[in-house]
Amino acid sequence: MQDRLTFKEILQDLAKAQASGEGKPLVGWTCTYLPVEILEAAGLQPYRILPEPSSEKADGYLDPNMCPLVKTNLGKAITGGYSFLSGIIILNTCDGMRRLYDAWRFYCPSPFSFLLDVPKTVTSLSVSYFKERLKELATQVEKHFKVEITTDSLNQAIEEANLTRSLSRRLISLQGRGAPPVKHSELLDLLSLGSRTPRSVFNKALEKMVRVLEGEPAGVSNAYRLLLTGSSLDGSALVRLIEELGGEVTISDICPGTRFVDYVEPSADPLFSLSHAYLHKTACARMFDSESRISALKESLLKSKAQGVVYFSLKFCDPFLYEAPFLEEALRELDIPVLFLEGEYTGRVGGGVRTRVQAFLEMLEKNGK
Amino acid sequence: MENERGREKLIKWAVKSPLTYRLLRPVLDLLTRKNDNEPFKIWVRFLLDAMNNSYARKQPVVWMSAFTPSEIAYGMGYVPFMPEIIASVVTYLGKSKGPIALANAYASSDLCSFHRCALGLVMEDYLPKPDLIISSSYLCEGANKFFHYLASYYRCPHLMVDAPYRGGSAAKKYVADQLKELVDKSSRLLGLVPDMSVMSQALELSNKARAYIAEINRLRRSRPSPFPGSEGLSYLAGMVFYSLGSKWGVDFFKTLHLSLEQKVAKGEGYLPEEKYRLLWLHHIRPYYKNEIFKILEEKKAAVSFEETNYLYWPALEPSKPYESLADKIISNIWAGSLERRVHAIEEMVEEYDIDGVIHFSHWGCRQSCGGAAVVGDVLKQKGLPYIVLPGDGADPDNFSPGQTRTRLEALIEMLG
Numbered sequence: 022m023q024d025r026l027t028f029k030e031i032l033q034d035l036a037k038a039q040a041s042g043e044g045k046p047l048v049g050w051t052c053t054y055l056p057v058e059i060l061e062a063a064g065l066q067p068y069r070i071l072p073e074p075s076s077e078k079a080d081g082y083l084d085p086n087m088c089p090l091v092k093t094n095l096g097k098a099i100t101g102g103y104s105f106l107s108g109i110i111i112l113n114t115c116d117g118m119r120r121l122y123d124a125w126r127f128y129c130p131s132p133f134s135f136l137l138d139v140p141k142t143v144t145s146l147s148v149s150y151f152k153e154r155l156k157e158l159a160t161q162v163e164k165h166f167k168v169e170i171t172t173d174s175l176n177q178a179i180e181e182a183n184l185t186r187s188l189s190r191r192l193i194s195l196q197g198r199g200a201p202p203v204k205h206s207e208l209l210d211l212l213s214l215g216s217r218t219p220r221s222v223f224n225k226a227l228e229k230m231v232r233v234l235e236g237e238p239a240g241v242s243n244a245y246r247l248l249l250t251g252s253s254l255d256g257s258a259l260v261r262l263i264e265e266l267g268g269e270v271t272i273s274d275i276c277p278g279t280r281f282v283d284y285v286e287p288s289a290d291p292l293f294s295l296s297h298a299y300l301h302k303t304a305c306a307r308m309f310d311s312e313s314r315i316s317a318l319k320e321s322l323l324k325s326k327a328q329g330v331v332y333f334s335l336k337f338c339d340p341f342l343y344e345a346p347f348l349e350e351a352l353r354e355l356d357i358p359v360l361f362l363e364g365e366y367t368g369r370v371g372g373g374v375r376t377r378v379q380a381f382l383e384m385l386e387k388n389g390k
Numbered sequence: 391m392e393n394e395r396g397r398e399k400l401i402k403w404a405v406k407s408p409l410t411y412r413l414l415r416p417v418l419d420l421l422t423r424k425n426d427n428e429p430f431k432i433w434v435r436f437l438l439d440a441m442n443n444s445y446a447r448k449q450p451v452v453w454m455s456a457f458t459p460s461e462i463a464y465g466m467g468y469v470p471f472m473p474e475i476i477a478s479v480v481t482y483l484g485k486s487k488g489p490i491a492l493a494n495a496y497a498s499s500d501l502c503s504f505h506r507c508a509l510g511l512v513m514e515d516y517l518p519k520p521d522l523i524i525s526s527s528y529l530c531e532g533a534n535k536f537f538h539y540l541a542s543y544y545r546c547p548h549l550m551v552d553a554p555y556r557g558g559s560a561a562k563k564y565v566a567d568q569l570k571e572l573v574d575k576s577s578r579l580l581g582l583v584p585d586m587s588v589m590s591q592a593l594e595l596s597n598k599a600r601a602y603i604a605e606i607n608r609l610r611r612s613r614p615s616p617f618p619g620s621e622g623l624s625y626l627a628g629m630v631f632y633s634l635g636s637k638w639g640v641d642f643f644k645t646l647h648l649s650l651e652q653k654v655a656k657g658e659g660y661l662p663e664e665k666y667r668l669l670w671l672h673h674i675r676p677y678y679k680n681e682i683f684k685i686l687e688e689k690k691a692a693v694s695f696e697e698t699n700y701l702y703w704p705a706l707e708p709s710k711p712y713e714s715l716a717d718k719i720i721s722n723i724w725a726g727s728l729e730r731r732v733h734a735i736e737e738m739v740e741e742y743d744i745d746g747v748i749h750f751s752h753w754g755c756r757q758s759c760g761g762a763a764v765v766g767d768v769l770k771q772k773g774l775p776y777i778v779l780p781g782d783g784a785d786p787d788n789f790s791p792g793q794t795r796t797r798l799e800a801l802i803e804m805l806g
Contacts, residue, residue: 084751084759084778086500091760113555116531120760123728127764136727138555140564141527141534146571147552150564309527309550311538334498339756342498343535347542363498 031226035214045219046107046166049131051094051121052114053280053302054139056295058178059159060110061220063168068106069216071277072097074255074368082124088117088337089366090253095121098129108133108165110158115307115340133165141309143300152296159292175291181220183284188227189215193279195234196271203234205249205270206257213256213277244269245385248322250348251275251333252306252341255366259333259378262370268382272325274303274318275333306340314344315351322357329358329385331378336363358384405516411442429646433625436638437479443469444518450580451518453540455525455533456673457722458551459715461596461635461706462524462569465589466576471518472632473508473540474533480507481677481784482624489514490785502754503784504674505536512540520546522576528553528725529757547579555727557720565716573712590708592635593715597705599634602643604701609650610694611742614659615667616650619693620683623675627698665690666805669738671765672750672758673698673724678786682779685795689802695742700734728761732768739774746775746805748798753782775804 045066050057057067072093079095097103109131111122122136138154140147159170189212195203215223245268249260253276260270273279285298304314322330330352334341345361352359360381362374370378404410415438422431444451452468454460456475463470480486481504489510490503496513497506511517525537527550534550541548549572554561577584610617617626626646633639653659668686670693676682686693702723706714719725723734738744747769751759759778766776777797782788 082763084756084762085780086751086753087756087760116529116756116760119555120728120756123761123764127728127767136555138561140554141552142550146564146567150554150560153560306535307531309534309538309552311535311542337500337756339501339532340535342501343532343539345498346496347535347539 031211031230035211035218035223035226047105048133049103049106049109050112051110051118052112052139053276053282053305054112054114054299055110055137056155056285056299058175058182058285058291058295059155059162059170061178061181062170062174063159063162063166065107065162065166065168066219067216069213069277070094070103070109071213071216072102072366074366076100076102078366079124079128082128083120086337087120088115089335090255090338091117091121093366095124095128098125101129103129103131106131108135110135110137112136113138114305115338117337133161135161140300141307143304143308143310143313148293148296148300151300152293155292155296172289172291175295176287178220179285179287179291179294181224183287184224185215185220185227186281186283188224188231189281190283191231191235192227193272195231196269204260204264205273206260206264209254209257209260209273209275209278212279216277242269245329245382246271246325246327248318248325248327248330249273249275249333250318250330251362252335252338253277253366254333255335255364256368258368258370259331259362259364259374262375262378263331263382266375266379266382268378270331271327272321274314274321276305279303280305306344311344311347315348318348319351319355322352322355327357329360329381331381332359332361334361334363336365358388402514402516406445406518408442408446411438411445414438427649429642429649430621430625432638432642432645433629436629436633436642439638440469440471440632444471447518450521450582452576453520453523453537455530455537456631457529457533458524458526459634459718460632461589461592461711461715462572464595464635465592465711466573466584467582467588468522468576468580470632471520473511473517474504475628475632476517477504477507477511477784478624478628478674478677480511481786484678486678486784487786489516490787500754502530502532502536502752503782503788505532505754507784509536509540512543520544522546522579523548524550524572524576526551526553526719528719528722531756532754549575551719553719553722553725555725557726561720562713562716565719566712569712569715586711589711593706593708593711595636595640596634597708599639599643600701600703600705602640602647603630603699605647606643606650607695607699607701609647609654612654613667613743614657614661614664615692615694616653616659617646618660618683619668619670619696620675622693622696622699623670623673624677627673627696630699659692661687661690661692663690664692666745666802667692667694667743668801669694669735669742669744669747670696670750671735671747671762672752672755674752674783675750676781676783676786676789678784678789680786680789680794681791682794682798685798689798691746691802691805693748694744695738697731697735697738700738702734724758728764731761732765735765735769736772739769739772744774746801747777748801749776749778750783751778751780753780753785753788775801777801777804 047068049070077096078092282302492510493506703718
């Protein structure tokens with residue numbers, strides 16, 4: 022009971038800190054391939070653009086067959102929901118994000134807009150090219166916000182972000198060791214909030230929480246262990262449903278959430294370090310090489326002893342929809358059952374999804390998985 | 391049942407036999423001897439030749455995505471095979487429903503129907519197996535994954551050119567270095583020694599075709615419109631995607647240029663009467679039987695030009711193939727920010743004296759349709775009538791004739 026209260030308190034503390042933003046200009050960003058350290062080194066506060074699923078959808082401004090997250094982002098922006106941002110950085114993640122960048126600038130221009138070009142391959146050529154693009158971003162930020170980004174300030178930002186990453190990984194590792202002291206739904210809420218919170222506040226909260234939870238004994242859980250992967254989720258509603266129905270997400274590879282960089286090496290060339298680390302992080306389906314993503318997932322499956330996989334894709338999300346048959350085939354070889362769900366960005370799970378999750382868990386039970 | 395299976399087997403054998411295409415050539419020549427559409431006849435011969443080469447497998451068969459410069463394949467002595475273009479031909483022949491239905495069991499029906507059609511054909515084993523797949527990452531997010539999946543299906547290597555969002559020297563170097571790497575890697579994989587003089591020749595052939603394309607586009611500014619947009623969106627676009635770098639390309643564009651020159655000199659339009667001039671946005675149109683162009687003809691509205699045929703790339707430098715092709719890739723108006731495409735559209739509106747614009751919205755396409763509202767608002771601010779026409783390029787089941795007619799009639803009403 023005490024743990025739950027502590028957890029809630031920490032979330033509330035974070036929420037308060039988020040509202041203040043430490044007085045720094047807030048800069049919105051959309052994709053985990055952005056090295057937010059560049060913004061932090063410039064004295065800016067990165068703010069992940071994650072609209073509430075209840076926000077208005079920009080149906081009249083984008084085609085009906087566009088990603089619902091993109092439409093919700095634009096809807097919120099057009100209705101003034103992001104007017105507090107001093108700038109936006111959108112990444113060349115996919116067709117949807119590129120068109121979001123165009124429409125955002127056309128319908129509700131932000132004081133500062135930048136599109137960061139992220140390569141789709143991980144090679145020495147792409148690492149050098151990405152570094153050039155990061156340099157361009159740093160130059161534009163310096164110019165617009167009249168700030169200076171130095172090697173020292175970048176390395177300091179990298180160190181602080183490394184602390185967040187290491188604490189987050191420790192927190193994640195506490196899942197699935199029996200009765201979970203951290204539920205995955207809570208973890209997702211926390212990480213999502215963290216992406217909009219001043220780093221120093223978030224690190225303090227994480228430290229406190231990890232300290233409390235690591236001191237707890239491992240419990241026993243009879244829940245079905247699942248790996249959750251896919252595109253952006255519309256909040257934690259799906260994970261909460263899985264937990265309610267007797268499942269437990271012991272590991273996930275989703276955005277927003279756990280698909281972040283593990284470690285960035287501080288160095289004399291921090292932009293190169295950032296380029297290298299961010300391109301080598303756990304890949305999103307937008308990257309060329311599906312095999313490395315799938316092999317990382319297989320490794321996670323073995324490590325977490327997950328009994329099944331839930332694959333979620335937002336509707337019209339091409340990278341994840343096209344990759345679905347790949348993953349299904351790979352998991353079939355491992356005899357791992359997969360539940361594929363396609364959904365809108367509503368923050369709710371309908372009766373249909375409830376029935377399918379229920380049936381999936383029943384199937385795991387029947388198969389003695 | 392037994393008979394049906396036997397028939398299917400026979401059809402598949404015929405489709406996959408190079409002999410079929412060699413026999414079809416004289417037959418079609420005979421059947422179309424009275425047809426004076428010489429460019430169309432060259433397109434058909436080109437396709438038959440491409441199919442013959444792809445199934446005969448005397449040279450490596452390399453599958454390519456539509457926006458990957460075909461000059462690379464011709465310059466390397468490969469046989470390019472473009473499944474997205476083949477899917478449009480299959481649709482034109484009225485045969486896309488079966489493969490799409492088959493693919494729907496594996497892929498979401500919200501994905502591009504050209505990819506689903508091609509996937510169905512792959513699963514039915516109608517297509518020539520690739521020795522290598524080459525694609526490029528720009529424009530269409532789905533194409534990357536689609537081609538990667540095909541490479542995994544056929545267990546063949548897949549090389550991709552990662553096209554950057556912006557131009558500039560770093561971007562050009564990034565692409566040129568990748569192209570060099572691609573040439574080296576593909577040669578190693580296929581056991582060939584690249585002959586750069588062949589690559590230079592391919593670029594020279596591409597330049598010759600490009601010069602004709604520039605002239606064709608200039609002639610198409612004439613009033614009345616000398617060339618039908620429906621054909622600009624089919625075989626003309628097909629040749630731009632598939633033939634550049636080959637002799638076929640030069641022959642086709644030269645012949646089309648000559649034909650248009652004669653029509654323009656005689657003041658001949660493709661419609662009996664032309665009242666309105668329209669611009670078609672998007673690279674495709676529905677290729678199955680539909681009444682879009684008939685309705686427009688009834689209303690005396692000519693599709694005078696299509697953005698897909700906009701000449702966006704500079705002439706290539708045969709002595710610098712990597713840098714030149716990098717320039718071609720990064721100058722693509724549909725890649726990068728929408729401003730570049732919007733400027734090109736504004737230029738087309740002016741040059742072709744356009745009265746109204748149709749943006750075809752192909753279900754499953756995000757890259758082009760995602761910008762349809764912004765493009766429309768820019769054009770409407772200039773007082774230009776504009777409609778988005780929802781539909782599907784390859785799936786006839788995802789097409790609404792009634793809604794299409796209503797929208798087209800609304801456009802004509804706006805034109806007054």
